[in-house]
Amino acid sequence: MPATRYPLLVLAGLADPHRDGRRPAGLGSLVFGAGWGLAGYCPGPALASLGWGGIKPLLLVAAMVGGMALFEFFERRRPPP
Numbered sequence: 001m002p003a004t005r006y007p008l009l010v011l012a013g014l015a016d017p018h019r020d021g022r023r024p025a026g027l028g029s030l031v032f033g034a035g036w037g038l039a040g041y042c043p044g045p046a047l048a049s050l051g052w053g054g055i056k057p058l059l060l061v062a063a064m065v066g067g068m069a070l071f072e073f074f075e076r077r078r079p080p081p
Contacts, residue, residue, distance in 0.1 A: 035063065 036042055039060045041049065046064070049057035 031067075035060075035067075039063075 039046065039056065041057065041060055043064060046057050046060045050061060
């Protein structure tokens with residue numbers, strides 16, 4: 001594949017070439033890592049652990065869903081670039 005000036009997602013129309021995504025990605029990775037470390041589960045095994053029962057996986061999955069909902073809420077309120 002020949003080298004291009006923009007990433008593939010920009011060329012496909014799925015990303016904005018004028019928006020710097022490093023800051024949100026860096027903040028998101030810090031929050032994700034902190035949650036993973038505090039809970040002791042990564043998201044995949046947390047979902048699988050729901051079948052075992054227990055409060056810890058249930059709380060973690062609820063927090064993950066809540067975090068996704070908060071992200072969508074604030075993302076929709078942000079003015080377009």
